[in-house]
Amino acid sequence: MKKRKQWILLFCIALTVCLASGAMLYVRQKNNNKKWSLIYIPKTEDGTNDFWTSLISGTRMAAQECGASLTILAPEREQDVERQNEFLAEAIEENPDAILFSPSSFDASDELLQEAKEKGIKITFIDSYTESNIQDMTVATDNLEAGKLLGEYARTLLNENSRIAIVSHVKGVSTAVEREQGFREGLGDYNKNVVEVVYCNSLFDKASQLTEALIEKYPDLEMVAGMNEYSAVGAARAVQKCGKEGGIQVVGVDSSQEAVQLMEKGVFKGIVVQKAFKMGYLGVMETVRMLKGKPYDENVNSGCQLVTPENMYSSEIEKLIFPFNVLGAD
Template sequence: MKKRKQWLMLVCIALAVCLVSGGMLYIRQKNNNKKWSLIYIPKTEDGTNDFWTSLISGTRMAAQECGAELEVLAPEREQDVEVQNKLLEEAIEKNPDAILFSPSSFDASDELLQKAKDKGIKITFIDSYTESNIQDMTVATDNLEAGKQLGEYARTFLNKDSQIAIVSHVKGVSTAIEREQGFREGLGDYNKNVVDVVYCNSQFDKASQLTEELMEKYPNLEMIAGMNEYSSVGAARAVQKHDMEDQIQVVGVDSSQEAVQLMEKGVFKGIVVQKAFKMGYLGVTETVRMLQGKPYDENVNSGCQLVTPENMYSSEIEKLIFPFNTIK
């Protein structure tokens, strides 16, 4: 009788294990086959900006490959925090499985993002992040490292008396803070030679205007460093307009076809290029992995590369500065 009870107990345990295993397998298969709903809110969808165009293309290709539904909601201007937050509210009302977000402000969206989390919506930051650690995942360039690469390269054109100015994009946003910090670290003891920092609010024309004001204010200026595509290209346009490329060295972050042309003409001395398409692609694929319950990395570095007139036409660099919508 005792042996029979033990046998029955073993059979029950085995059945329970089978039921649990079968249930977990069913859930896993169901998650793998589910058509996940994603909403991506970048800082802008601007056809004149190669970085955002390439990044958004990456998200769309990844969504197609993963069988996910992706909606892109974007402000017209990168610095329009109010519109971005309205789009975030709209996204929360739609209750997707995940919201992918590129915050234009370091703290203005935290309350809304918490509201999304409270509804069970997963949050992935792409390109930048906010003050509170609210996200489930971040996919971005290591902006400190990007700035440091730029600063170390820029230093090779300078001496102890050189005057340097920084044209940045949006004051207070994480990418601007970290790139400037990294750039100063890369400059080393030449950091003390930075005479001014200005912000163009991610507008080409504003960056050009500010650069012209800097050239007038500091007639001995020897270098201008732009911290994103708008600020870098805008600064380079102003330097070229005034035929100052022999006196003022221009370096920057982010590439575009115009930036490549300006480098060919000797205006840009170096650009740190982000892998924008890869960033967008990984933002979606890693979010889907997270939703499926698979292992994922909470912090994904999408990488960057220093491009100079000497290496710009090597095969690997050409893939980066002439994007063909492929993972690099």
């Protein structure tokens, strides 16, 4: 009788293990086969900005490859925080599996993001982040690294008396803060030569106007550094318009076809290029990996590369500055 009870007990344990294993396998297979619903809210979907065009293309390719449903909701202007939050509220109502978000403000979206979190929606930040540590994952360029790389290169073009101006994009946003900090670190003791920092609110024309004003205000200005595509290209346009290509050197972050052309003409001396397509691609792929319950990295650095007139025609660099045919260099 006692032996019979032992056999029954062993059978029950074995049955329980089999049922648990079967349930786990079922859940795993279900997760692998599920069509995950994703909503991505970038800062803008601006056809004149190669960075966002490339990044969004990367998200779409990844979604197609992994069979996820991806909806893009984007303001027309990068600094339109109010419209971005309207899209975020709309996305929360849709209740997707995950919201991928590129915050235009350091703190204006935190309340809505908390609401999404409480509903069980996973949050992935792409490109930038907010003040509160609310995200499940961040996929971005190391902006301190990008700024420092630019600053170290800029220093080689200057002397201890050179005067430098910074044209940044949106005051207080994480990318602007970190790139400026890194740029100053890269300049080293030349940091004391930064005469002024201005913000163009990610508008090409405003960046040009601000740069023209800086050129007039500081006749001995030797360098302008732009912290994103809008500010860098806008600054380069102004330097070219004023006929100062020989006297004022322009460096910046982000590439575009216009930036490449301006480098060929000698206006840009150096550009730190983000791997935008790769950033968008990894943003989606790693989010789906997270949703499937697989191991994932909470902070993914998508990388960056310094492009100069000396290396711009190498095959590796061409993959970055003409990003629409390839995923991007590793």
